[in-house]
Amino acid sequence: GAGVSQSPSNKVTEKGKDVELRCDPISGHTALYWYRQRLGQGLEFLIYFQGNSAPDKSGLPSDRFSAERTGESVSTLTIQRTQQEDSAVYLCASSLGQGLNQPQHFGDGTRLSIL
């Protein structure tokens, strides 16, 4: 597709379960970002991948959160032992390189609800 694709669009799960969120970036985009958007809040940076470099994990809120990316393609964000405070929209973005002037292109997000 032409844009960033995220799946699932909605996920409802019970507290304590693990969840996996998927992001397909725009083809050719070497940079990929994950953000979290809580209800009524701005975006919190989670993690950043650039090519084959080591990811910037500085925004991950706890060790329950992890993410992987295979080369310059799909990324998965995993949340283990989910808590109610994990409920949020998780947004993925990609950009053409890490250049400072490159805008980020966002997917529509995964709305995660923890019961």
Add this chain to the structure above:
Amino acid sequence: AQSVAQPEDQVNVAEGNPLTVKCTYSVSGNPYLFWYVQYPNRGLQFLLKYITGDNLVKGSYGFEAEFNKSQTSFHLKKPSALVSDSALYFCAVRDGGSQGNLIFGKGTKLSVKP
């Protein structure tokens, strides 16, 4: 540390009137500034950016933004608002001395009434 402030949670304007959504920033190096718009249940869409050059930047959907270095501001403007402009607007900054993620403001909800 980098930061962005959007002092208004909500802005209300009448259709056809000019609109301004405010943003101020703080960075240690040269600022790279962006505006994004978010419609309900959608991701963010890029509107415009300031890197260098003219202080008035033109973007998508008739929006423009004015960079003011002395006031560390980057306010979003449109001469004549449309009802369809109603959405959530985010200002973001990247520090020219760093790499990676954008720092976002908390967002401003724009409501345009007929």
